[in-house]
Amino acid sequence: MPTFSYVARTRAGTRQKGTASAETRQALMQTLQRRGLTPDEIKEQQGAGVFAALKSGKKSAKVKATEVMIFTRQLSTIVNAGLPLLQGLDILAEQTDDARFAKVIRDIGQGVEAGETFSEALKNYPRVFSGLYVSMVRAGEASGDLDGVLNQLADYMEAMADLRRRIRSAMTYPVVAFSMILLIAAGLIIWVVPQFAEIFANFDQQLPGPTLALIAVSEILRSWQALFGVAGAAAVVVAVRFYRETEHGRYNIDALMLRLPVFGKLLRKVAISRFTRTLSTLTRSGVAILSALEIAERTAGNEVYAKVIREAGDCVRNGETLAAPLARSAEFPSMVTRMIGVGEKTGALETMLHKISTFYDSEVKATVDGLTSLIEPILILLMGVVVGSIVVALFLPILQLSSLV
Numbered sequence: 145m146p147t148f149s150y151v152a153r154t155r156a157g158t159r160q161k162g163t164a165s166a167e168t169r170q171a172l173m174q175t176l177q178r179r180g181l182t183p184d185e186i187k188e189q190q191g192a193g194v195f196a197a198l199k200s201g202k203k204s205a206k207v208k209a210t211e212v213m214i215f216t217r218q219l220s221t222i223v224n225a226g227l228p229l230l231q232g233l234d235i236l237a238e239q240t241d242d243a244r245f246a247k248v249i250r251d252i253g254q255g256v257e258a259g260e261t262f263s264e265a266l267k268n269y270p271r272v273f274s275g276l277y278v279s280m281v282r283a284g285e286a287s288g289d290l291d292g293v294l295n296q297l298a299d300y301m302e303a304m305a306d307l308r309r310r311i312r313s314a315m316t317y318p319v320v321a322f323s324m325i326l327l328i329a330a331g332l333i334i335w336v337v338p339q340f341a342e343i344f345a346n347f348d349q350q351l352p353g354p355t356l357a358l359i360a361v362s363e364i365l366r367s368w369q370a371l372f373g374v375a376g377a378a379a380v381v382v383a384v385r386f387y388r389e390t391e392h393g394r395y396n397i398d399a400l401m402l403r404l405p406v407f408g409k410l411l412r413k414v415a416i417s418r419f420t421r422t423l424s425t426l427t428r429s430g431v432a433i434l435s436a437l438e439i440a441e442r443t444a445g446n447e448v449y450a451k452v453i454r455e456a457g458d459c460v461r462n463g464e465t466l467a468a469p470l471a472r473s474a475e476f477p478s479m480v481t482r483m484i485g486v487g488e489k490t491g492a493l494e495t496m497l498h499k500i501s502t503f504y505d506s507e508v509k510a511t512v513d514g515l516t517s518l519i520e521p522i523l524i525l526l527m528g529v530v531v532g533s534i535v536v537a538l539f540l541p542i543l544q545l546s547s548l549v
Contacts, residue, residue: 148172148188152181159184169438169457187391188442207245207272213301215240215249220294229290230256248272261285276422276439283430293429300425303501304418307508311414314407314512321523329530330365337362340538347541354537395447402448406518410511415449416480417504424497434461449475466493 255265284293467485487496
């Protein structure tokens with residue numbers, strides 16, 4: 145369960161600060177109002193729950209998303225077949241190959257047997273079952289359609305897993321290929337160039353500029369001075385990581401990522417697809433729109449879009465439509481906001497959101513395929529330029545000498 149810091153006013157008008165745990169920001173707001181406090185500001189604490197996780201063996205369990213997805217699909221089938229929930233949990237605990245996950249399932253079964261609802265038992269394992277998962281199960285329990293909600297959850301998790309695979313395929317290939325280019329260039333400069341430098345030392349004439357520059361780079365990489373470069377690069381990486389841990393830093397870095405020439409458009413499409421699919425899945429299962437927006441904010445994956453969703457939730461709470469604040473943000477295309485507006489007017493919001501997410505899923509796939517086909521020849525060209533430049537710089541003195549003979 146996330147922890148929030150808040151600033152609120154008492155009935156006398158005095159300001160009061162504090163921290164509290166709640167499932168969503170809306171739930172905390174309602175709790176504060178029942179205590180006679182008017183909340184002015186509520187922020188989720190990043191990294192909160194780490195110490196709690198260390199104190200609780202339950203919360204320290206970490207399970208692969210694939211295991212949870214398979215568990216959800218199988219449990220949906222078992223419940224739909226008419227078997228009792230406890231019996232289904234026992235069956236799945238025996239079938240799973242992950243010992244940690246099997247223990248989690250057994251503990252959940254014990255909690256349900258002791259009188260907890262299924263959603264309450266799941267809430268004890270926030271690192272295994274997300275807030276979205278727990279909220280949807282709670283909605284399924286309230287509506288009496290637990291198997292249908294579990295099936296929707298499994299579909300959602302499969303779609304998100306497919307989206308992550310596409311993003312990884314788009315990012316992994318260029319990173320690996322570029323790393324190979326750097327390693328090849330470094331190998332040539334560190335081991336091959338010095339051998340040529342020994343030969344060039346016997347030349348009586350001035351070496352060409354590119355050759356001198358290449359030899360100088362080789363000497364730097366082979367000396368202790370290279371450690372300064374490595375230390376500087378490591379310091380930059382650490383500084384960026386620390387900066388990203390701050391709220392301001394996360395927002396600025398995510399905003400910068402969205403402005404990247406090629407990958408920025410891909411990240412925007414991914415964020416919109418994730419938001420609309422999450423909101424569609426939650427509203428279809430019966431979760432209230434404000435709670436759904438709270439959960440969608442936490443699963444946005446980008447601070448720029450998380451801020452827009454948070455502000456949209458505040459506007460909806462004040463009586464506005466969802467489409468209006470999203471349109472004002474300029475982060476969502478007009479097609480998206482108009483379709484959401486039509487969905488709100490016709491009472492088919494979840495259907496419109498599902499259509500938007502399906503469309504953007506196909507856009508992400510097309511963009512990833514296009515990037516892969518575009519990046520491959522660019523990297524091959526880059527490798528040719530780098531290696532070719534080194535070879536030319538090495539052979540320039542020899543060609544120059546042969547012209548004088």
